[in-house]
Amino acid sequence: MSHERTVANAALQAAQLEQAMAEGLQQARRRVGAAAMQVERGVGEAMDSARAQMGQAADRVEGVFDDTVSRTRGLWTRAWVALLRWFDTSAALPADTAVADRIDWLRVAPFIGLHLACIAVFWVGFSWFALGAAVFLYLIRMFAITGFYHRYFSHRAFKTSRPLQFLFGMIGASSVQRGPLWWAAHHRHHHRHSDQPGDLHSPVQHGFWRSHMGWFMTPRAFGIDFKVIPDLARYPELRFLDRFDILVPVLLAALLLWIGNLLEQYAPGLGTNGPQLLVWGFFVSTVVLFHATVTINSLAHVWGKRRYQTRDDSRNNFWLALITLGEGWHNNHHHYPASVRQGFYWWEVDLTWYALKLMSWCGLVWQLKPVPARIRDARTRRPGG
Ligand SMILES: [Zn+2]
Numbered sequence: 001m002s003h004e005r006t007v008a009n010a011a012l013q014a015a016q017l018e019q020a021m022a023e024g025l026q027q028a029r030r031r032v033g034a035a036a037m038q039v040e041r042g043v044g045e046a047m048d049s050a051r052a053q054m055g056q057a058a059d060r061v062e063g064v065f066d067d068t069v070s071r072t073r074g075l076w077t078r079a080w081v082a083l084l085r086w087f088d089t090s091a092a093l094p095a096d097t098a099v100a101d102r103i104d105w106l107r108v109a110p111f112i113g114l115h116l117a118c119i120a121v122f123w124v125g126f127s128w129f130a131l132g133a134a135v136f137l138y139l140i141r142m143f144a145i146t147g148f149y150h151r152y153f154s155h156r157a158f159k160t161s162r163p164l165q166f167l168f169g170m171i172g173a174s175s176v177q178r179g180p181l182w183w184a185a186h187h188r189h190h191h192r193h194s195d196q197p198g199d200l201h202s203p204v205q206h207g208f209w210r211s212h213m214g215w216f217m218t219p220r221a222f223g224i225d226f227k228v229i230p231d232l233a234r235y236p237e238l239r240f241l242d243r244f245d246i247l248v249p250v251l252l253a254a255l256l257l258w259i260g261n262l263l264e265q266y267a268p269g270l271g272t273n274g275p276q277l278l279v280w281g282f283f284v285s286t287v288v289l290f291h292a293t294v295t296i297n298s299l300a301h302v303w304g305k306r307r308y309q310t311r312d313d314s315r316n317n318f319w320l321a322l323i324t325l326g327e328g329w330h331n332n333h334h335h336y337p338a339s340v341r342q343g344f345y346w347w348e349v350d351l352t353w354y355a356l357k358l359m360s361w362c363g364l365v366w367q368l369k370p371v372p373a374r375i376r377d378a379r380t381r382r383p384g385g
């Protein structure tokens, strides 16, 4: 009996054990399943996030690439337009305020080259003839700038014929100070905004170098405001001079080279030759002429006496009047810009005025506008003056 019970007990225990094992196994299977699902979810999430990150990185790379391409394309376009503008000043870009006041070195490279070319005097040597040519070309071109670019084109201080207007426009253009339309448009702007923030070449606003030469090396000054020069823009021959303003200087340079070569051959006693006449007559003369002219922007608003209380800082200066053939009486000029003479009294040397007077006697120019005595003798601020 006891043996039977023992067997039954053992069987019961075995059944219980089997059940416990089955339950344990089931539980273990559930846990493994849950863990596997968790791992699977984790892997899925990690892959999703990696995929998203890769997408973002690709987008970023693409963005940088697009940016670089468009910036490079912008640079190339700007460089190309700068080069085009050497030959055709009407080449233009849409206004970009970011670079409007930054010097465009490529555009102004010919102007810098003009200065560097002067170093060639050490190779071509000296002759009195070449120096004489430089002085002559300085005087005639300074007269074209002061008498015509300034007093005629910018201020209409006298009248002349259309051929003479073109001739002096051309002599002025050989000074490498751009065409008569560009010059006059910017000069009229100067009179409207003298020494105010809008004045592109005010030494009071922008300092010496900017007023002397920095201002016209920036895109803001490259174009022409045709609205302020309708009286000049109606002449196609003047528009041509302005658009292709490199043409006349190149022709003058070529002419000097040619004449110098002829003189070397047929008049060796003069001691000159093509390269020498080119360097002195064109490069040296033009650079000196340029810097003398722009002292009226940079110095004549700072250095000298103020006879009239104009609303700007313009000055009268004998030395500047001497080197610019009369333009140094700049305070007089701002007081009454319409006058053909800028030296208001006999002792105020104004060679441009003498030359224009001489031309008027020959009938080449006429209706020279004088300065009325009451305006000349007024010492107080004149509204709008
Ligand atoms: Zn001025």
Ligand SMILES: [Zn+2]
Pocket (backbone or CB within 6 Å): 150, 154, 155, 187, 191, 333, 337
């Ligand atoms: Zn003026």
